[in-house]
Amino acid sequence: MTTATNPRVLITGASSGIGRELAEIFARNGYRVLLAADDDLLDKAVDELRATGAAVDGHRLDLAVPDEVDRLAAWTQDVAGGVDALVLNAGTGVNGAFAGSATGLHEQLKVVDVNVRSVVHLAKLLVPGMVGAGHGRVLITSSIAGVSPGPYNSVYNASKAFLSSFAQALRDELRGSGVSVTTLMPGPTDTLFFDRAKMHDTKLGQSSKDDAKTVAEQGFSAMMKGTDHVVAGSFFNKVQSVAGHLLPDPLLAAVHRRMTMPGSGRR
Template sequence: MTDQRPLALVTGASSGIGLELARQFAGAGFDLVLNAEDDELTAAADALRVGGTTVTPVRADLRAIAGVEAVWSAVQATGRPLAAAALNAGVGRGGAFVDDDLETQMEVIDLDVVSTVRLAHHVLRDMVARGEGRVLITSSVAATMPGAFQAVYNASKSFLQSFAEALVEELAGTGVTVTSLMPGPTDTEFFDRAQLQDTRVGSGSKDDPAQVAEQGFTALMRGEQKVFAGSLLSRVQAVAAGLIPDRLKAKAHRQMAEPGSGG
């Protein structure tokens, strides 16, 4: 019966890694509460209503507190325990920090950082009270390096990575696990939305979001602390980044993300 299926929440679920994570959950027998702010959410929800999967779409902008509360209210309205949550919603922004509109940069923080913290607080308090649950936070390999020409985005992912790893320790012994998903460049709408099309990273090769999601889902279900996801090359590069001084990583990032570097 449907009420015996576990329930999962996925944010940023209309496309890319979020949609693929939703597919992983559905394939594993979860019912879904899905969130995104765009029109594509309806089609994504319809596509996932197969094999008995119940899908509740919640179109809301998580940059606003009201959007976060709408998502959490939708979870509560199911009357069912939340077994897992993939806090995946995020956005990037390329270009020089001083040349961009400040409010646009602040929206990166509002979505990537503030909304994740707010929703995680709801989710984790509920899970800890029940003594079980799994949370996946989409970080990035960008968390491992200063992001010249993506300064706010990389900093936001560094925050999420530190946040997730701290929660792992705080929640030890509670029955609740937190896993951080750290993909490299992935073939999604991210680069167009971040206005990175004319950069080396924007025009370069990218990993398959389905592969990234599968690796993230597997790590989540195993209770792993973090996973570098994507191709073997991306995972090797992510590990190697930990051995390189930050100053050199910032210079290398500039070569990949500076406007015009893709031509």
């Protein structure tokens, strides 16, 4: 049973995968949950969570469209009067040679717009309210992909490098404000991501994956503790994350290309 005094969270990318699991965890922890995503799965997530007795609202939008992001922030204010927690989780990827015809300009720019631009946009609109209130928790879903250049996922990996840097800088600026920023860094996780990025014929697409619920639980726990970042999932992800800081970029790129080159899964 939620009341007007329950804490409120906005979660982007809450219709499937890691965001959907985070929505369930927040609801279980007594939050009023505001969910944002782009397709019919959002309505299903809202219905399922409401059926558990949670207070849930959903807002459909395309995060790649700045006007729609403005409307999401205004809706958040109208529906809940602001948020105590903000989960900037939505993300998308594209696999294929950047200079080849298999990837289009529009879809590459959409990765930038959703993964980077919408995060900056929503943080700029919603974090000042949290600072004004003197408390708040922010979780930004980056990736261990952000520690390595990503041939055939070049824009995606670069977008995640941006997010990791942005989150750490914002965290530092907000020291003493009562608002913490945590970076969630999953490795390969069993969600719709690889389908949507058309990565089934790559070694990475076919590799073993972490469970989205486990990743979400680790993200939630780190966020609530105010930890700066968490590398979620398998021990191998932690090794990769450390290697990303120790090894030279050309070597990291060469290793990555073996995992993400289209057709690599058939060799």
